[in-house]
Amino acid sequence: MIKKKKGFTLVEMIIVMALTVVILGMVFGMFNTNNRIISDVDVKSTLQTEGQAIQENLSNIGMQAIGIESVTGENISGKESLEEIKDIVINSYNKDGKECEFKIEHNERNFYINGKELSSNVESIKISPDLIEYKDNLDNVGTVEFNILLTKKKGYSDIKYPVTVKITFRNKGKE
Template sequence: MTVKKKGITLIELIIAMAILFIVLSVISSFFFTNYKTLNLVNKDLELQSQGEKVINFMVDNIIDGYSVLEVVDIADDKDKKAESKEISIKRLSIQRLKAGGEKYKFELEGNALNFYKGEEGKKEICNDVSTIILTPLPLKKSFIDCKGVRIEIKLKLDKVEKKFVNEIYLRNKEIN
């Protein structure tokens, strides 16, 4: 009597492992693609949240202003009060009331946007700001004579970038 041994041959094992490898590679690529998409969506939502917070904070603090005191260009660190064009800024100072009013300052240091209220210390608003572009309103007016500003803030987190735009008119400008 002969007994047949049952088992797996080496060829059967190699074929089974090849099939398993093909199935796992398809499944893993699906999961990695979904993970990357989820990561991008999370970054986009984070920028959306930060952008809304920044734009609302700036609107709340600029709208009650009387005049633009200082606009410093990011390229040459010079005051651009007399300019009447769109510029990328490093610093924006607003006078709150007509005479002796409190001064508010927004300053871009690297990617961090900081806020200074009077003589108080700085308060970091956001740390993912790539650029702030300011335009006087109405157009063709200088910043010192403008009744408002158009502000465009670009936020960037890794490779995700979002832009937020708002027009802010100085409420106290009309109270002369």
Template sequence: MEKKKPGFTLIEMIIALALIVTILGIAGSMLITGNKVFSDSDIRSTLQIEGQVIQEKISDAGMQAFSIESCKHGSLEIKDQKYNSNVILSKLVNINGELSEDGQWIDVSQISFKSSRNNSEYDGSTDTITNTETIPISYDKDLKKLSISSEIISEKVESIRIHPENINDENSNIDEANSIEFHIVLSKARAFSNVRYPIDFTIKFRNKGTT
């Protein structure tokens, strides 16, 4: 009588295949998770460096300024609008960008500071600065691009919001603020990663009122 040749039964092959698929799935999941953690860390480090540059440059521009030249929401100039005006009330959001009745933040596309140049002098007869410059900080939401004057600082900006220190004074406006808090969110997506990195800082206008 002829002996049966050794081999695998159909059930054994199905079980083996299921085990292989499970092992490969676990290994693939671990690999993806590891890559995501590494990618997130790398992106966060990049955004942190850009955030420090943004904070330093905006802070320097603000601390040298003696007035706010312009402040825009989209294409709308809002610098001189009273906080209790419908124009401002309709733009107030919370820190996450959601319209809110108790919101105290405003999304801006541009804010410009007027400051003195390094070689400026004071005119003794009028007590004014004789050599000034305007420093525009511009944000293009579609391109996620932030520029200061003509220099591109970042192309990873998701949003820019400001909180003027006098916003609770409903008869006041942005132009009269002595300091402004910034909330800027940077973001970058790559492969399985999508990292958001917020920057929060306040600038005080040390030279405001010297003109």
């Protein structure tokens, strides 16, 4: 009588290893895809939150604004261009009804209102072409439209989130 040995043959081990590799490959692919999607959603959520804060602050300034005091644009090939601005000063009223200034600045990738940083992911701030025409006489300007592009790179993705805010000076001419 021949006694059978208990155990696996080499062929059975190769089949098990092949199936394990195939299953692990599929699981890793799904995990990697989900991880990338979650990362993109996290970045979009961050940019959306920053965009909302910028919109709220600019809207509040616009509701109490009197007019624009000054605008400074980027120097592009030796010429000042107002299409991309560095800073804009808006005259307004504060909560007590007293006149005050709001300075909106774009420095590298940071966005400030009166020195308070609202975002560190700003690629560009552009203003409405109407304001460019009135640069020499800012007293005639009653509205400003800001086009702000927020961007953030994380991993393999480069997420862009545009924010457009149009403010109309409610207190124009009530000085």
